Amino acid sequence: MCSPHEKYYGMILEITQDEEVSGLWTKIMGYIIFHNTLGDYLITLAIFxxxxxxxRSFKKLLLIKLRRWAERTNKDFLAFLLKSSEQNLLPLIYVGVFYVSLYRLNLSPLWTNIANHVSLSLTVIFSIRFILALFSRGLEYYFQKPETDSSKRYIFIIISKILTFVVWALTVVILLDNLGVQISALVTGLGIGGIAIALASQVLLSDLFNYFTIYIDRPFEIGDYIVIDSFSGTVENIGxxxxxxxxxxxxxxxxxxxDLTSSRLRNYKRMFRRRISFSLRVSYQTEATLVKEIPQIxxxxxxxxxxxxxxxxxxSGFGDYGLNFDVVYYVLTRDYIAYMDIQEQINLKIIDEFSKRGINFTYPTQTLYVKNG
Known part of the structure; x- marks a missing residue:
């Protein structure tokens, strides 16, 4: 058995060893690297x-489950909102956590500026992505309805791409200006380059702008029957x-x-009724009473x-070869086949009625009177 003196000295030895370990730990944690202690770095890492x-737990336990539930229950907009938040807002919060964790460190002005610029750039990028996703979703909802024809769906693609390009171009310019980059020379160079590209692609840009003119003014749509100069046909696609x-x-x-926007064209689908006029000629030998009846017939x-x-x-008058009659009427449909069927029936009935009354059609003839000398 140990004596009381031995126990006492043992306790003193243990206390001394604990103090040495504690002092060593404090010394290690207080070791300074780039103006910050090792303990500060560990705390910063722990916060992040x-x-x-x-x-990550919030994403797995809430966001993903909510999105899957929204997809199963056909709540399309909620599913889109959750997915977009997962792709854009969640990384934005990661950036915020990283930025907050750096606050404990004593950084040099250079690294402080780098951290500020990186955090600001990432914040702007993810925010712009989220806003553009919402805007594109709104355009998609408006233009991609089942009743919307394919020509109108083109406008969604074009507007979305143009808007995306313009917004990102402005974002890059603003971020570069924020970083202290002199953008005046860059903008001047882009302006000159843009003019050169515009001149080189003048015809293409003209067709593109006229596409928007066709879409906005709508002189014709897919399915319309139009006539341009000596050409005619049904519109199948507007590219x-x-x-x-x-x-x-x-x-x-x-x-x-x-060519289409600069030409005179006729759109027969916009025609609600078709005006028809025709003439016929009967013989001069037709009796006067029958001539009076023909317009009523x-x-x-x-x-x-x-x-x-x-x-x-x-x-209407006296012609070279017979008596002229003019008829004008309207067919109350735009269908060309229906018009031809009606005109055919009218022609057949005219032949029947004239045959019953002994009215003869005339045709170009020439009568020669020979006088005996």
Missing amino acids: VVGSLVL LKTTRLRSLTGEELIFSNT LAGIITSMPDTELNRSHF
């Missing part, structure tokens, strides 16, 4: 690690540079958007047809 673990038509004979007609035939509206029917 703990913050990152909390955010960024060209518009494609399908002619009645089956071939594809391709026009640049600039023609008017009766027109009014007996469905989807027609009579405008006028007249004995």
